[in-house]
Amino acid sequence: MPEKVYVGPYRPQLVEPERFELLVEGNRIIDAKIELGYMHRGIEKLFTTKTYMQNLALAERICGICSGIHTLCYAQTVEKLMNIEVPERAKYLRCVYMELERLHSHYLWFGILAHSLDEHKAFLKIMVERERVQDLLEYLTGNRMNYLINTIGGVRRDITPEKAEKIRRFLNGSKPLSDYIMELLNDNGGFTRKTKGVGVLPREKALEVGAVGPTLRGSGIASDIRKDDPYAAYGELDFEVIVENDGDVRAKALVRARETYESMKIIEQALDNLPSGEIVAERKEPKIGEEFGRTEAPRGELVYYIRSNGTNIPERVKVRTPSFANNFAILEMLRGETLENARVIIESIDPCFACTDRVTVVDAKTGERNCMCLK
Amino acid sequence: MGKISVYRFLSAGCNGCDVQVLECLVPRYRLAELNVEVVSNPEEANVLFLTGGVNIKGREELIKVYEKINPPKIVIAVGNCALTKEIFDKGYPMVGPPDQIVPVNFYVPGCPPRPQAIVKAVVQILGAKLEDKEDYWATPEGFRGKHEFDRDKCIGCGACAQVCSSDAIDVIDEGEKRVVRINYGHCSFCAFCQDECPTQAIRLTREYHLLTNNRGTAYIMNDVDLLECASCGAFFFPQPQIDWALKRIIEEKVPKYLEFKDEILDAMKLCLKCRREIMNMKKAKKILAELSAKARGS
Numbered sequence A: 001m002p003e004k005v006y007v008g009p010y011r012p013q014l015v016e017p018e019r020f021e022l023l024v025e026g027n028r029i030i031d032a033k034i035e036l037g038y039m040h041r042g043i044e045k046l047f048t049t050k051t052y053m054q055n056l057a058l059a060e061r062i063c064g065i066c067s068g069i070h071t072l073c074y075a076q077t078v079e080k081l082m083n084i085e086v087p088e089r090a091k092y093l094r095c096v097y098m099e100l101e102r103l104h105s106h107y108l109w110f111g112i113l114a115h116s117l118d119e120h121k122a123f124l125k126i127m128v129e130r131e132r133v134q135d136l137l138e139y140l141t142g143n144r145m146n147y148l149i150n151t152i153g154g155v156r157r158d159i160t161p162e163k164a165e166k167i168r169r170f171l172n173g174s175k176p177l178s179d180y181i182m183e184l185l186n187d188n189g190g191f192t193r194k195t196k197g198v199g200v201l202p203r204e205k206a207l208e209v210g211a212v213g214p215t216l217r218g219s220g221i222a223s224d225i226r227k228d229d230p231y232a233a234y235g236e237l238d239f240e241v242i243v244e245n246d247g248d249v250r251a252k253a254l255v256r257a258r259e260t261y262e263s264m265k266i267i268e269q270a271l272d273n274l275p276s277g278e279i280v281a282e283r284k285e286p287k288i289g290e291e292f293g294r295t296e297a298p299r300g301e302l303v304y305y306i307r308s309n310g311t312n313i314p315e316r317v318k319v320r321t322p323s324f325a326n327n328f329a330i331l332e333m334l335r336g337e338t339l340e341n342a343r344v345i346i347e348s349i350d351p352c353f354a355c356t357d358r359v360t361v362v363d364a365k366t367g368e369r370n371c372m373c374l375k
Numbered sequence B: 001m002g003k004i005s006v007y008r009f010l011s012a013g014c015n016g017c018d019v020q021v022l023e024c025l026v027p028r029y030r031l032a033e034l035n036v037e038v039v040s041n042p043e044e045a046n047v048l049f050l051t052g053g054v055n056i057k058g059r060e061e062l063i064k065v066y067e068k069i070n071p072p073k074i075v076i077a078v079g080n081c082a083l084t085k086e087i088f089d090k091g092y093p094m095v096g097p098p099d100q101i102v103p104v105n106f107y108v109p110g111c112p113p114r115p116q117a118i119v120k121a122v123v124q125i126l127g128a129k130l131e132d133k134e135d136y137w138a139t140p141e142g143f144r145g146k147h148e149f150d151r152d153k154c155i156g157c158g159a160c161a162q163v164c165s166s167d168a169i170d171v172i173d174e175g176e177k178r179v180v181r182i183n184y185g186h187c188s189f190c191a192f193c194q195d196e197c198p199t200q201a202i203r204l205t206r207e208y209h210l211l212t213n214n215r216g217t218a219y220i221m222n223d224v225d226l227l228e229c230a231s232c233g234a235f236f237f238p239q240p241q242i243d244w245a246l247k248r249i250i251e252e253k254v255p256k257y258l259e260f261k262d263e264i265l266d267a268m269k270l271c272l273k274c275r276r277e278i279m280n281m282k283k284a285k286k287i288l289a290e291l292s293a294k295a296r297g298s
């Protein structure tokens, strides 16, 4: 007789509140559902009560961890609506800031992964080293999180040669942390043992459920908006799209670990080739119409849709966050696994429920509340 | 107080604050030196850290969690969402801030507060001591912390309130004064107010230790004199803003108006209501017509 097991909503292993309902038989998970809503704040409605500028601060607070990429995606979409040409220098600076954010986000994920694998030593080491990214971001932008560095038409703070020097020093100091993480994933310690072969998401399934970002790339599909639909200065920078084929938790971890090196490469290049000039262009009136924008967030493809009626307040803003797309993958990955592995599988997509918590869909016929929760 | 065991609760915030609390565990922040640990069950905790503004769904969970916390049951709201719901204030599912649901003892403003701010708050609440280590509390230049008013520069125009991303600035006309109040407990520290202030009267400082036990006091304010209507005597417009506008228009932009400064000032001294009245309207029109004729002639 299958029994129901609940994980969450307020359980320590999960950084954020959400509840998983697992249907378990023996020790095997046969079905899984997610219940969200603990983070729902009605953001899409709030978007239509604030001006385009004010909404920058709101977009950033959809998720505090990948806050920068939200403002960038939002700003780029608004720039299309306002027909603004962003200065070249700003485009390069955006790449620098966003890759720093990817580093902090990926390192945080490794910290949390270590935590959920009960590797306390690794957890501390990663979190301690990660502080350096946070310090740097605070130094560059004025806040540790929610840095509000992107604005409509460019960026708000420049990188002086002195700051660039500091970033370079930081990068040199960061490589050892990435090396350490690579080592953890390649020796035969707890990290490898507890993640190899766990929560496999086969290539076809990954496509079918519409996974994005490292979750998708861990299943052997090279998809990265920075390459597929280049924005900011990514089209002019040389970097590799990291792909792993195993589809298990370790593959997703490896993708992220190797990506940290690519991020460093991107930052170095952007600093070396930084064009001179303005960092922000003038704002204009938005046209009447709609625009669509996408970027590669640390967790995968992030999509903004904005409809304008020509006033200074948007008529509709729709956000599709990567974690929303990846939630369906969690359910796939959980089925057939043992209960002990549930925690690390859930963590493996780097779920960000602040991003995802939007709407609960109730099946009208059966009255069944389904797991489809959007931000 | 013996061991402090902290349980974290988050509902309807952006995550930022929760991550900051988590980061406090890093040895660098020395929470452990204060005999503080973070526990994973409310039953084991005697201190509750709240982040986020709490929505309908989080409400019941919060009540359940609160009941399980052991005495002395100190509740600390971390971050502006937990003080005032901040930018999510008008969101339809929001039922917080948490002190509307459970008693809260202390508030740590910030968006998010730095880990150092949280540690310092714990130090102050416990009356403990943390040996000062070099640079531990330091902020980098350009850090966006609590605001500072330059009282001489502020002209009371309210531009800051217009651009504020989080409805954190109130502009209130009371009698002969206009009060501009920045509620930093409601603020997202976006610095739009600093950017847009026409006279650079607002500056975000590097001050970030903002612990309070009354969130109603998390504001700074400034007041300016209002101008009295020459006709009906009502107070209607900030005097310094008129001075500023006159200076800008006449002295900097169109110097040839300079000699009619007093007449222009007279025309500006009528409140909106009086201007709408026909008599005054005619008078005002006449003054303006004379002015422009003179200006053209000269």
Ligand code: SF4
Binding pocket: A061, A064, A146, B013, B014, B015, B016, B017, B018, B051, B052, B078, B079, B080, B081, B082, B086, B110, B111, B112, B113
């Ligand atoms: S106060 Fe700011 S950082 Fe904290 S949860 Fe709210 S929006 Fe996020």
Ligand code: SF4
Binding pocket: B160, B163, B164, B165, B166, B167, B168, B169, B182, B183, B186, B187, B188, B189, B190, B191, B192, B193, B194
């Ligand atoms: S920094 Fe100024 S504009 Fe921004 S939220 Fe705070 S008070 Fe409002």
